[in-house]
Amino acid sequence: xxxxxxxxxxxxxxxxxxxxxxxxxxxxxxxxxxxxxxxxxxxxxxxxxxxxxxxxxxxxxxxxxxxxxxxxxxxxxxxxxxxxxxxxxxxxxxxxxxxxxxxxxxxxxxxxxxxxxxxxxxxxxxxxxxxxxxxxxxxxxxxxxxxxxxxxxxxxxxxxxxxxxxxxxxxxxx
Numbered sequence: 443x444x445x446x447x448x449x450x451x452x453x454x455x456x457x458x459x460x461x462x463x464x465x466x467x468x469x470x471x472x473x474x475x476x477x478x479x480x481x482x483x484x485x486x487x488x489x490x491x492x493x494x495x496x497x498x499x500x501x502x503x504x505x506x507x508x509x510x511x512x513x514x515x516x517x518x519x520x521x522x523x524x525x526x527x528x529x530x531x532x533x534x535x536x537x538x539x540x541x542x543x544x545x546x547x548x549x550x551x552x553x554x555x556x557x558x559x560x561x562x563x564x565x566x567x568x569x570x571x572x573x574x575x576x577x578x579x580x581x582x583x584x585x586x587x588x589x590x591x592x593x594x595x596x597x598x599x600x601x602x603x604x605x606x607x608x609x610x611x612x613x614x615x616x
Contacts (some may be wrong), residue, residue, distance in 0.1 A: 443492045447464075448472055453500070453606075460539055466611050468486075473497045483569065490564075493563050494562075494565055495582045496514060497537070497539045497540075497562075497565055498565055498566055498568075499558075500537035501537055501539070501565075501568055502558075502568055502571055502588065502616070504536060504540075504542070504558065505556055505558055505568050505569075505570040505588055506570065506588065507531075508526065508529065508531070508542075508544070508556045509556065509570045509571075509572050509588070510573040510586075511523075511529040511530070511531070512529065512554050512556075513572055513584050513586065515528075515586075516552075516572070516574060516584060519602040521552070522546045522552065522553075522554035522572065523544070523546075523554070523591070524544060524546055525544055526542065526544065530578075539560065539561055539562055539565060540558040540559060540560055540561060540567075541558075541559045542556065542557065542558055542559070542563060543556070543557045543559065544556050545557075546586075550603045551573055551574070551575065551601055551602075551603050551608060552573065552574040553571060553572070553573045553574075553601050554571070554572050554573075555569055555570070555571050555599070556569070556570040557570075557596050558596070559596045560594060560596070563593070563594035564593060564594070565593070565594070566590055566591050566592065566593055566594075566595075567590075567591035567594070567595050567596025567597065568588060568589065568590055568591065568596070568597070569588065569589045569591070569596060569597045569598065569613075570586070570587070570588045571587050571589070571599055571601060571610065571613075572584060572585070572586045573585050573586075573601055573608050575603070575607065575608055585608060587599070587610055587613065587615055588615070588616050589610070589612075589613035589614055589615060589616070590614045590615075590616050591614070597612060598612055599611070599612050599613035600612050
């Protein structure tokens with residue numbers, strides 16, 4: 443007959459249990475805090491750049507939306523709208539972090555420009571242009587372009603008519 447296998451388990455209330463039960467040392471806690479700090483310093487800039495890209499993408503989509511609305515407005519009214527309210531956009535629907543302006547000009551080229559001016563210097567500015575030209579058969583043609591500025595700057599593209607075509611200077615086209 444074999445003796446039953448018994449492990450000796452110490453009494454959790456006994457005096458030797460307190461000596462075996464130890465917490466973390468100060469050095470171990472400091473090492474963990476330093477590791478977490480290094481990981482946070484690596485992850486935080488990436489997170490902030492993703493947040494900036496998201497805000498810029500929203501502004502870019504809004505500029506594209508205004509450009510398309512300007513094209514539709516021009517087809518119906520033979521002119522460009524001078525405000526987002528005239529296009530039927532509520533100002534409260536514009537993405538935050540940017541101020542938006544619409545300017546129209548007439549002359550050799552009918553042009554409207556919508557600028558997204560960043561309120562945060564870490565963001566890029568954008569400008570959308572919609573312009574009307576006349577093709578050789580006399581039909582009106584609408585064109586559109588979106589220009590991207592550097593960080594904290596808004597581009598100021600300049601459309602120029604050359605042989606019935608529009609060329610845009612000062613524009614980093616997307």
